[in-house]
Amino acid sequence: MAHLLVVEDDPQLRGALVRALRDKGHAVATAPTGMAGLDAAVTHRPDLVVLDLGLPDVDGAQVLRMLRAVSDVPVIVATARDEEPEMVAVLGDGADDYIVKPFGAAQLDARVKAVLRRLGAGTEGAEPLRVGGLSVDVAAREVRLDGAPVDLTPREFDLLAHLARRAGQVVSRRELLAEVWHQPLGGADKTVDVHLSWLRRKLGETALAPRYLHTVRTVGVKLSAPDGPTADGAAPDGPGPDDPAPDRPAPDGPL
Ligand code: CA
Numbered sequence: 001m002a003h004l005l006v007v008e009d010d011p012q013l014r015g016a017l018v019r020a021l022r023d024k025g026h027a028v029a030t031a032p033t034g035m036a037g038l039d040a041a042v043t044h045r046p047d048l049v050v051l052d053l054g055l056p057d058v059d060g061a062q063v064l065r066m067l068r069a070v071s072d073v074p075v076i077v078a079t080a081r082d083e084e085p086e087m088v089a090v091l092g093d094g095a096d097d098y099i100v101k102p103f104g105a106a107q108l109d110a111r112v113k114a115v116l117r118r119l120g121a122g123t124e125g126a127e128p129l130r131v132g133g134l135s136v137d138v139a140a141r142e143v144r145l146d147g148a149p150v151d152l153t154p155r156e157f158d159l160l161a162h163l164a165r166r167a168g169q170v171v172s173r174r175e176l177l178a179e180v181w182h183q184p185l186g187g188a189d190k191t192v193d194v195h196l197s198w199l200r201r202k203l204g205e206t207a208l209a210p211r212y213l214h215t216v217r218t219v220g221v222k223l224s225a226p227d228g229p230t231a232d233g234a235a236p237d238g239p240g241p242d243d244p245a246p247d248r249p250a251p252d253g254p255l
Contacts, residue, residue, distance in 0.1 A: 002116055003027045005046035007037030007063065008078070009056050013101075017050070020105030026112070034058035041067055048074045048112055050099075053083055053090070061090050068094040068182040072158065074115045078103070094182050129164040132225025134203070134212055136164040145203060155180070156199050159192075163213075163223035172220040196221060 004026050008014040014030055021028045029044055031037035034055040041049055049067070053060035064075060077090045077098040087098050096115045099108055128137035133146040138161050143150040152160065158180045163171060173192045177183045181191060196213060205211045211226040 002047040002112060003029070003044070004112065005029050005031065005037065005040050005044060005049045007031045007034065007040075007049060007055065007060070008052040009033060009054070010052075017105075017108070021109065021112075024105065024109040026109075034060065034063040037063055038066055041071060041073055046073060048076065048116060050076050050078055050108070050112075051095075053077055053079045053086060061086060061093060064090055064093050064095055072154075072182065074119050076108075076111055076115060129161070129167070131164055131167045131212065131223055134164070134223075134225075136161050150202055152199070152202060156195060156202065159195055160199060160223070163221065167223050170216045170220045170222045175220070192221075 004021055006014060006017050006021070006028060008017060008030065009032050011032070014032065018028045018030060029040055029046065031040045034057050037049070037051065037055075040046075051060050051063060055063065058066075060077060064077065067073070067075065074096045075094070077087065077095045078101055079087050079090075079098055080101050091098065096119065097111050099111055128135045128142075128144075130136075135144045137143070141154075141157055143152055143157065143160060159176065162176065162180050176192050196215070197207070200206060200210070200213050203212055205213065207215060212223055214222045214224060216222060
């Protein structure tokens with residue numbers, strides 16, 4: 001079950017969506033306008049938003065941009081068939097998927113589940129990302145360092161998870177702002193640095209004595225296993241820190 005927010009101005013369609021999604025076991029809140037939707041998204045913190053593009057007050061694409069400035073909540077945009085150029089634009093603006101009207105409840109439910117699964121909510125069986133003694137379980141949103149749980153804020157977690165997916169590579173501040181903060185045009189670099197310093201503290205390291213988080217001056221930051229032999233030799237599966245395979249091209253991040 002997920003907590004969903006449906007932003008849709010057509011009362012009949014809204015009612016039908018609510019009934020259908022509740023039948024599928026979801027908890028559903030609704031908003032009839034863009035501004036009410038933004039408000040509800042911030043107040044209720046749903047797991048996912050189904051956002052109509054054609055809204056009476058602010059168009060859905062604009063709602064999405066405003067929402068992205070303050071929230072990472074997954075968004076599925078519902079569009080009419082003739083709005084394809086807009087659809088492409090909203091995907092660029094941070095929508096996670098789209099669905100073309102008219103659509104059935106089963107299709108929407110499948111897309112909701114697919115988006116939540118892809119983004120790691122309620123995923124079964126996904127292996128945690130491992131970097132040295134650090135384990136990042138994206139599905140459960142849990143981090144362990146040498147087996148001990150690390151308590152992170154949602155943003156710290158997203159930052160660490162992004163770096164873990166790109167382990168061993170230098171990730172630029174600009175990319176982090178775009179991918180973790182959804183600010184593709186950049187923002188205050190301090191945002192990244194401040195969160196990195198909080199993350200460092202929680203991982204028990206400092207900028208001067210880094211273990212996992214290595215700042216590359218003016219370029220960005222890299223997550224990698226600490227140098228040298230691990231204390232207990234409990235290296236996880238796959239190449240360990242002593243087997244860097246420097247010529248191997250690094251895997252790309254998720255699409
Ligand atoms: Ca509409």
